[in-house]
Each structure stands twice: as structure tokens, then as C-alpha cells.
Amino acid sequence: MNYIIKGNLAAFLCRECSEYLSQVRVRIYLPTSDINIAAVSAAEIKDTFREVSEEEIKAKQDRLIAEAETDINGNFSIEIDEKYSRSALEFDFYCGTVPRPPFPPKKGKARQFHITTFVPQWKIIKEQVYMANFSYIIPEKWWCLIKGRYFDVWTICGRLTDCKTGKPLSGVTVIAMDADFITDDELGTDVTDSNGHFKIYYSSADFKKTFLSPIINIETDVLPPFASGPDVYFHLEYGGQRFALETKADRRNNVGYCLCVKLCSKELIPVDPSIPPSFTHFGLTQHIPIQAGINLATGKTLGGYAFFSSVNLVGTISKKINAQPMEYLFEYQEVENPSDALNPAGWSPVVPNMIDKTVIGYLWTFTGDPSNPIAYEPYHINGTGTEKTVTFNGNWIQVPQDSNFAPHVDAEILKLNTEKLTGVTSIDMSMPTSGIGNSTVSGTRPHTSNRYFAVRMRQREAGNAATEVVAGTSKPIAIFNVLYHNVNKYGSWAHTTVNDQRIALSVDLQEIISGSSGCSKITTDLHVKYGARNENLGSVSLSIVGPHKPGQSFGFDPIVLMPAPETFGSTQLVFTPPTDTVADLLPCAYTVSISATALLTTGDGNLSSYHDFVSFCKV
Template sequence: MSYTFKGNLRGQICEDCYETLFGIEVVLYLPWRRGNETNEQAPYGKDIRIVTAEEANKRKDLFVAKTTTDANGNFEFSIDDKYQEYSFDIDVIIPTVPFAKKRDKSIRPVQLHLATVYPQQLDIWNYVIPFKVWCNIRGKYFDAWVICGQLYNCETNKPIEGATVTAWDADFITDDNLGSATTDSNGHFRIDYDSLTFKKTFLSPWINVETDPGLPLRFQNGPDVYFKATLAGEKLVDETKADARKNVDYCLCVKLCSEINVIDENDTFDSAWTGFGDSFSASFGTGVQDFDADGYAGANKNVLYSTVALTGQAPLKATSGNRIKYRFLISDVTTPNGTASPADANFTKIIGVTPGLFAASIVIKLDKKVPTGTLDTLPVISNQADFDVEGWFDVTNAIERTLTNNGYATSDLSLFKIIDTDTLISLNTASLTSQPNVPDTPAGVAINPANHIQIEKFAIRFQIGELLSNGTISIQPTNGKTLNSVIMNNNSLFMILAIKELEETTLCSPISGTVHAKYTVYHPYLQSFRLNLNNNSLSVNRGINDAPFMPLSANTDPTKTGHANLSLPINNPPADMEKCTYALKLYAQTRLHNGRNQQSQVGPVEQLFFYDI
């Protein structure tokens, strides 16, 4: 006679990430040590340990039986009745681990003691090797590294399915691609790799070593991991080296949050205007992305310019099943952020109604659930036809228009995933600002205060409405939002440079002695400016100081708008200027920002001259 002992084995990688252990030998021994018996089902066994070769040899005479786990990690023993009253040591012999990259025959199997149990008292013995033990076995013995993660929407916490997630190792010279994976219906993904993947260098395969980015150069055991994620060409996660998780262990568990969401046409959730692009929130506060009381954006006191995406989320339908519409109103009258908003009557400009304010942009992407190779991804671009006469924007209308323009019926929406790109509407700020640029001014002459560019502020209000059966809009006040002050500017940065000694000659004559620069820099939102001098041989390559005005960097002081100098000496005593051709270059940058990127550095404005001794 005999009785059956059944069990299941899994390894824990993260709190919510497990793997089935298949092809593992399960071995029963008579107890080697008494007093350790348990019927524990919990993940953490009190007696788990690596079995040494010496211990395994001593226990040979205690061997009872062995079997192998199937594809689901299940195992089964038929045990003779003579062992009816016995407990057993349960060991596993691990020849490899799931998804290990290396299949080196020199790698010896690992024997692991799990517990001592009375199997006759159990219906089934489910055992999870705890992550601290399992991850160490995977990495230390089999060089198997793994990332388990989940991707979800930041606002709704809804998992994002079908996205491609790529893990990168930040290195000193070239970053290593650790691998990519596609998220499942729960937003989960898994990436497996080995140490050779992140120890690649320009001397690989001869020299493989992990290096940290930046200086001083450090050599570490684990990679510095950051992530990128895309869906239908849309960036969901766009981390950089600065976001890298340093020197990670064999198992890395991550949660990745994206502003972009994948929704269903019948999903309902709170609508919200949350930001400007991906750089600033639409809120007053002390956070690095918030607006201050005066209307400056973010910690660097940026000012909005050009076309700006007003970002957030809105479902296609209300809980009633009616269509959702939304709109943005703008007031020239402002109040400090954090105080009472301007009166309703001041919001006289409406995007989609007031000419010039609306800018077309991708607001939704439709991604075919089952790709066919033809029109699998359709960008839904906002259009003037999607607004009514009061500026209410109908995203469902935009979706249906896109489907019919591409040969689909509106009912074919069910064939597509709806990717909310986070852009509600895009605003052309140039249609709001009206300050003229400063007039041309000779180099070295300060801008006349009468011509200084004045500050321009606007208040922005977001409203959500439900389209009723009678064709009217029911405004939902609980979902509205107003930002009282937002500073905008679309003026050009003014900068001009000359060499005094060249202007006093033919502009082509060699010059000698002390050389003087003439420059003027001005912008109401100036962040930085600098002068640099170099010669052809680069024996001279240095910045020029004009203390305390220049160089200027990281400026947020609204009173520092630039400077002018009619006669700035650029020689460096003791004289370092040899006979050669020189270039004097002027660079500057404003704090203008479109919510995605800051306006690029302007320059160089350059003056060339030949210096003779």
C-alpha cells in the first residue's frame, strides 16, 4: 500500500512577481536533524539553506525518493505505507533557473533544503522560495538577472496593456540595452538578462566590466537601470541617466507611472486639466512643477511661449452615457495664484472660438487591437470642426471623423485601443501676447527703459460639460479648474556684439594692444549669458568676465534682464594673446518654455579679428 504526496514549487522575485519552477528535482530524505518538522504553507521556511556537497554525501543513506516538477511546478510522490508515521526532509536540486541566458555545462546544480514536513497530514504542499533566497540563487549561481515591473496611468492607476518597455543600464561611455518586454493586461512586464549584457565596453568581448556614468569613474557589481516605454509610437515613460536606479541587485522590482492612458470608449473617470506639456502642473504651489503666485512656471520661473499643450484627461462619456465635452476660456484680467479667481465676465476669449488661439495637435491615438499591417495606428488630430460655437471640444467627434476619413465605420472603434496622449487642446500663445520686440540698438548701448518689454499675464479656465439629449451642455462645476496667473512671452532675445578697435579701423585690419568688446544683451526673462574668446590653435580658449553682470547663469531675478558695455577689455594679464586669428562669441538663453522643452540657447553672435603683436 502507498499514499500520495503532492506539491507545487514557485520562486518569488517580487511581492507580486513569482515564477514557476519546472524541471526541478524534488528529493525526499528521512530527517537528518530532528525537531525541524513543519506543515508550513507560508513562503518563508525557517530551515531553508544551501546544501553543501559534504552534507549531501552524508545524507545518501537517508534518501527515500525523488521526482521532477512539471511545467506548472507540480510534483507528486507515491510513498510506501511503511513511512506512514515518518516526516521527510524536502530538498530541491536546481540545474538551472527559468529564462537563464547561460547554459554553461560547467555550472553545477544547486541543492537547496526547503523544510521538514509530515506529508501525510497535507492535501498539497505549496512552497514559495522567498525572494531573498531565490534571487540570490538566480544571480549568484546562474548569473540570471531579472526585472519585474508594472506600468500604469498616474491619475487613474489603471494598468497599461500592450506597451513596449525597454530597460537601459547607464554607463560611462555607452549605455547598455538590457532588453525589452510587452506589458500584459495587468500592465506587468518582465525582462531577463545576464551580467555580460551590462558589462559591455568598447573593448568587449575581451574586457567586460560595469562602469557608473559620470566622474569619478567607479566600477560596480550591478547595473544602473532606467526605463523607456512606448505604445503606438507614443512615449509613455522617458527616463534618463539621471533617473537610474543605482547598482541594482539580481532582482529589480519597479512601478512605472505614465501620464498617458489607454481607455475604453465606455470608461468613466474624473476629468482633469493637470498641466502644460509634461513640464508644469496647472496648479499653484511649492512643487518644482507648480506655478508661483505671480504666474511663473516651475522652480526655474519659466515663462510660456509658442504652442503649448494643455494636458490632462477626460473620458468620452459621462456615467449617464452622454458625450463629454470640454473647453478652455482665457481672461486678460488676472489675480495672484492662490487667491480668488477673476470674475466670470473677464473670460472673454475661448480656444476654438477666438481666432488664432487654437493649434491642431494629436489628442488621441487609435491602435488596432489585432494588427493587420494596414492603418494599424491612426492619430486623431484636433480640428476646428470639433468645436461648437461656444468652444466646446468634442473628442468623440474627432475620433469618428478620423475613422471615416480612413475608410472605417464609426462602429469600428471597437477594433481599436484608445490611447489618451494626455493632450486635451493645444494653445497658440503668440495670439495672446502683443508686446513688440525692442528696436535695434548699437552694440554696447543699453536698451532704453521706455522700450523694455512689459509683463503679460493671463488667466486660464477649464470647464467640463455633458451633452444632453436636447443639445444643450450641462457644465460640471466640480471638474472645472482655473489658474489665475500665467505669464507668457513671445519676444526675441536681443543681443549684439562688436570689437571696438575693429570699428575704429577698416573692420579688416589687424589689431594689437588691449582689445575691447562692445555688447548688449536684453530679454525680460533672461536666464543666462556669457562671452567666450578662442584662437585658431585653442591656446586661448576662455570665458570673459564682466563682473558682476557676466557671466550670468540660472537667473530667476526679474530685475536682471541683461547688460551693455561699450568698452570691455578682453586681454588676460599677463597677456596671453599671441599673434593669431581670434573669435569672440556671445551666447544667451531665456526662460521661455513650451511645456515640453525650454527655448534653446541663442548664439553664438560672433566677431572675428586678427591680433598682431
């Protein structure tokens, strides 16, 4: 016959918080002959649970009849010999690790603890197989002491709810802080579950820190008694934003190995960022540093891009400076060359109509919905309608002072419309299609170069000019805002013109141009004429689509860019085999396409490719 004990070991950390004893060894012993079985099996935990000394372990080794290790959920299964099935059994567990998520189990000197004496109640589950169940939950005072004293694992168990509704707040990160004399330490974090529960594990190393750490680590209390536990208060984090649920004044002093808390939040008060208010980058996506990311010789990014259109100025703002409301201002200065020295007196303010609609932070509130506990409302510069919108003090942007306002940290703080700095230059590209393939620069279509602007941020206490400081100055950046109008498209075959082009790009065929109707058929000659204009051209390429004979291929040589502002010329097909000519093309329809790029960026996206094409028939 088989006699199997199925069991589970767990332990309380608080009355409403428990954990499984995973990776511990359950050891079953025969009791000594002089023990009062009825008395010990009925005894309370306070009278039975104790640590077993090494001498006792050695002394009872010959009474050990079985052992097994618990799984991650504290479960174990032990089969015992039939001859012990009618005996009472002593249960111990041998512990070399204790749980400490999200880190690996904390290891220490292995220790053994006696749980109780157990008389199995066997039930037959199938022929020749008997089973008894054993489960045990160690009281919190014992388990917290074992984890803390022997393994230096400290635990915070709690639940987070909405103070108004009492509903649990799920998916919110709870951050345990230690209020200290020199600096506040972050003990640990956990995300609340669907019922608002959280569990934070930490060690004494997380709160015994000084300015001399790691050489000297102590809990830096100011006055005696110098207790060893941390002084705990809590922050929250949701959607990447940190909130002060409590402050130092709310701290729980010198907490023990286990702390049990019930937290609720009435409102979300964002914590001021540790990053000082500053202007640091261009673009949220490309995140181009305002100094190291700009080539001083060209004013372009290190990738060779000039700026155009609307550019996100990225940085950090805070609600207050020196405990006073903050306001900030951007200024610009144009220079002739990007390497020119800036004039201290040459700055002009970025005025409100130069700023495109910008989100600079959010108002955070509880929804009362456990599945979506926190809602946010954007705060704008130049918002519209019912949107939350900042106010200006002249040209200074006043940071909102709402208690639940979270200002942007390393995010957009102003969206600069560079077209308001440079203006938009319009160039009329009207010309006969016969002009394609030739230079377009003329007195009426002059060479328009990049312009160069440095940008800087100033900040101050609201209305206090004496507190003004510069908080970030960029190198001069290249800006190009030119639009081309009446640009030829689709050659002479289906000729039209288009406006508002960032790249003036056209392609045509000389043989069609020379025809009377623009629909001349191709027989033996094909001369492709092209032109592309932009100060910051990145590439120009030609391609052709159409049928080919077996073993035949054809295309165009790469186009080499000319000096700014344009690339133009005429080219012909290159064949394989090289003895083939246009006369060897199959009689059919073909399309010649041209594409071009310009190295222009907003810091979040680059200018898209431009295209044109012309079709012809080979006879």
C-alpha cells in the same frame, strides 16, 4: 560502475498548460518486499499518486537510497549504488515551495507525495556508465489541488487570439479581474507570448477584499452560497491603454484553483480612465502642475521660466460623463499682476483658431499580424487631410464616441497657441553698430513686459449647459511673445541684420567701429561692446578664441545681468599674468563670441541659446 537516473518533473494546470516542478526534492526508495512490482509499475496515476503522511515518511526512512533537488526546469540527476540497479524504485517528491511567477516561489508546510514505482531501463552511454531516464507529468486535478489547498496559489492559463483570423495576439497584457459586490479586484497580469499563451498566478488575498481590508478579508458575495472562488473576467492592456475584453456580465463565477480559458477579441473597447476628467499640468515633458508648479508672485514656473509659443495643456478626458457623451472647453482670463484675484465673469473661450493641432487619443484596432497585433490611429483637434479630427459644438470640443476610441489620460488634451492670446509684439532694433553696448529702450523700442493669463477647463454632458463644471484652473502664468527684427550681427567686420529673434543679441569691438572700413587692426586696445535684450534673460556670457603665449591666458569677467528688459555694456580682456595687455597678444586672428539664454519654456522644451561673434586681427 556508475548508475545515473536523469529525470524531469512537470505538472499540468490545464490540458494545454503545464509548468515544471522546480526546487522540489526527488526521493528514491527501495520498495517493500511484499509489493507486486509488475502491478504497481503498470498502475494508473489515479491509483498511485497520493500524499505521504509524516508517519509514513518516518517508517520508510531506512529504505531511502538517494535524493536530489530539481532545477528551475524540473530536471534532476541522481546516482544510485550499483547494488540497487536491478531493483524497482519508488519515486516520491518532497515539496516546500510551488511556482508563483513573477513572485518568489510560494512557501508553505513541506509535504511529500508518492508518484509511482519505476523499473529503470539502463543504457550504457560510455564505459562503466549506465543511464536511465524518468519523466513524469502530474495530472491537473492533483497539481491544482496541491498548489491551491496547501500553498494558496491560484492559476489562470489561457490563450488570446484574434476572433476574425484565429491568429495569436502576442505582446498583449492580459489582466484578470474579480467581479465583486463592493469593488472589482485586479487578480494579476501576464503578457502573451508569441503563441498568445499567458499564465496568471494569484492568491486568495487578491480577491478576498472588503472595504475593511486588510482587517477583514472575505470574498464579498451578495447571496448564499458564499463560495470561496473569485468571479473572473478579463481586460487587456497594450501601449499603456486599457481595454475591456469582457465586462462583469461575462464573469465566470466562483472559479477553482485552476482556470483554463480561450480568449479572443473582435474589437478593442477602451476602459474609461479611473482619473476624473481634469486639467492638471502644463507640458508633457516638464509636467508643471497648474497650481503648485507656478509662482503666484511672478507667474513663472518654480524654476523661473515664463511661457511662450505653443503650450501643451495636460490632463485627462473621458468619452462620457454621467453616461452621456462628454465635451469640454478651455477659457482664459488676463490679469495685470499674477497675484490679482480672478474675476468670475472675466473668462473668454479659447476658440478653435487658438488651438494648434493636438492629439487627444487614439483609435485602436487589431492588425492580424502576430508580431504587431494592435494598430492605433491618432484623433486630433484641428487635424488636416484624412486625419481623424474632432468636431466642435461652438467652442466646445466634442470627445469622439467611436467604440474603439481611447481618450488621453494624463496627456495632452489641448495645445494652446499663446501667441493667439497675447499677439506677437515686433520690435525693430535698427540702429548703427555704434549703438551696441548702450540701452535700446526708447519710444520706438519700448519696454515690453510679460503678460499674465489664467487658464481653466470646463466640461459637461454634450449640449447640456446645466451640467457644466470647472475641471481645473491654473494660477495666472507669465507669457512673453516678442520678436526682435533688424538685430545687428557679426559686428562691424561682416555686418548684417537678422529678424524673428527671441533674444536681441549683438557684440562688436569699439576699435573696429571707429575704423573707416570696419576692418581696423587691433594693436594695443580692445574694448568689447555687447547688448542682450529679452524680458526674461537667463544669462549672458563672453568668450574669446585665439592663440596664447606659454603661461598666458585671457578671458572676460562674468557679466552681471541688469534689471529687465536688457543687459548691455563694454568690457576688456582679463589677462594672466595680470601685467599682460592686448599688446602682448600674439599676432594672429581672434574671435570674440557672446551667448545668451532667456528663461522661456513651452513646458516641453526651453528656448535655445542665442549667439553672435566678431573676429579681429592682432598686429
